[in-house]
Amino acid sequence: MRTTEEITAVARAAVQAAVWAPSVHNTQPWSFVVEGEEIALRADSDRKLRIGDPSGREMLVSCGAALMNVRLASRTLGREARVRVLPDPDRPALLATVRLGEPVEADEHTRLLYDQIERRRTHRAGFTDVPVPEPLVEELVHQAKAENARLTPIRSEPAVLVLAALTEAAQEVQSQDRVFTLEVVRWAQPPGSTRAEGVPAGGYPREPRRTRPHFPQRDYAHGHQWGGDADQFAAASTGLVAVLTTPGDSREDWIAAGQALQRLLLHACAHGVRAAFHTQALEASHLREFLRQELLSGEYPQMIMRLGFTLDEGESVRRPVADVLEERRTT
Ligand SMILES: Cc1cc2nc3c(=O)[nH]c(=O)nc-3n(C[C@H](O)[C@H](O)[C@H](O)COP(=O)(O)O)c2cc1C
Known part of the structure; x- marks a missing residue:
């Protein structure tokens, strides 16, 4: 049984996961609109690096990483994620829509990746001598x-x-x-x-x-x-x-x-x-x-x-979900 509350909870959790994506200089250049079963991912071009990234390439790479988190979260939390990338040529800031679809049981690998979302950190120094297997x-x-x-x-x-x-x-x-x-x-x-x-x-x-x-x-x-x-x-x-x-x-x-x-x-x-x-x-x-x-x-x-491999855990921060999420009521 699909209830509106359940869908809303999955959508919120997916956005909560999305914000933990890496982004250039931690600009977090994204915003989300949740309306019914749909999550819309938009680029926030006020956060684009006008000098370092005039084309917006790094901004879109960052948003793509956030989209992966939405996909992993919605599947892990039990909903198929039907993704359309750049669904509307007239709205270039709209990067993707994710429709929460049929109930699914996530496979082990999806869960494993989901569990890393808030643990992953960028490293900014040397590594130990242990080679990557x-x-x-x-x-x-x-x-x-x-x-x-x-x-x-x-x-x-x-x-x-x-x-x-x-x-x-x-x-x-x-x-x-x-x-x-x-x-x-x-x-x-x-x-x-x-x-x-x-x-x-x-x-x-x-x-x-x-x-x-x-x-x-x-x-x-x-x-x-x-x-x-x-x-x-x-x-x-x-x-x-x-x-x-x-x-x-x-x-x-x-x-x-x-x-x-x-x-x-x-x-x-x-x-x-x-x-x-x-x-x-x-x-x-x-x-x-x-x-x-x-x-x-x-x-x-x-x-x-x-x-x-590293000896330390890096540090990072994120804006609260409320700053990047607009929830619209369906009529
Ligand atoms: C497109 C892109 C480019 C990045 N370039 C650099 C870089 O040149 N140097 C660096 O130290 N980190 C770089 N980062 C990592 C970000 O600084 C990092 O993701 C952000 O500060 C958030 O921290 P976290 O990854 O630890 O959560 C980049 C990330 C992205 C997505």
């Missing part, structure tokens, strides 16, 4: 493929060096650009801040240890002595470098990349593996194009990441 790497590749994206583990050392060098170059160029820097700083939280968005000071080390090869982090502290204890982030291995790509570069591809990203991150988290992201080079169109042509067989890079 090969069967797990293969499984992560499979998780991305199931969402129409490709995760390519970068095995060749020269290719890893190229990626590290491009990240370093992009980070250096961005840090010398005042307007770019101001935008990053806007999304960095000073210690003790109660803001429920942006990157908290405890989410990265005060004095980062270099990994070899080194993938620089974003400069969220910007000259301040912010950041968690160095001991807490003491591991110094680069980990496994991997790139998530899509065959095209349309808005659909970006949303697909976000769903693939979240699916593989949750699977990794269930096996104790975390991810660090380095998307600086993808924000410079010529560097992104270079990577596409020289390293990625013509596929479009959507995320650059390192994967590995």
Whole structure:
């Protein structure tokens, strides 16, 4: 028996899960409307990075990750999720609708991924020396493929060096650009801040240890002595470098990349593996194009990441669901 209350409870829980998706600088660039059995996911372009992400690619990758959480939550809570991506060309901010359908019993893997949603955290330092087990790497590749994206583990050392060098170059160029820097700083939280968005000071080390090869982090502290204890982030291995790509570069591809990203991150988290992201080079169109042509067989890079085991649990925050959810009565 389907009651209105039951559907409303599932929809609310799905939005509660959605907000725990990763998003660029923790901008949380989304909003949701629940009306009857339908959850609408919209991009909140007031939260788009106008300098770092003018096309909105990273915003849509972030929203795609939130969409994956909605799908996992509705199935785990007993309802089929019928998804339409970009259902209305006249409403470009409407990224997807999810209709809560027939009752279903979620399989074990769906439940496992759902259970990781609030546990998963971005890492911003080195990893331990323990390698990511090969069967797990293969499984992560499979998780991305199931969402129409490709995760390519970068095995060749020269290719890893190229990626590290491009990240370093992009980070250096961005840090010398005042307007770019101001935008990053806007999304960095000073210690003790109660803001429920942006990157908290405890989410990265005060004095980062270099990994070899080194993938620089974003400069969220910007000259301040912010950041968690160095001991807490003491591991110094680069980990496994991997790139998530899509065959095209349309808005659909970006949303697909976000769903693939979240699916593989949750699977990794269930096996104790975390991810660090380095998307600086993808924000410079010529560097992104270079990577596409020289390293990625013509596929479009959507995320650059390192994967590995950590000693610490990172810190993060989210806005309350009430700030992002509008519930409409059906007439
Ligand atoms: C499209 C995208 C790009 C990102 N780029 C970076 C990055 O370059 N550096 C970084 O440290 N984190 C990056 N992140 C991670 C976000 O900062 C992180 O998801 C956000 O702060 C929320 O924290 P959480 O993932 O721990 O919940 C990115 C996330 C997304 C979805």
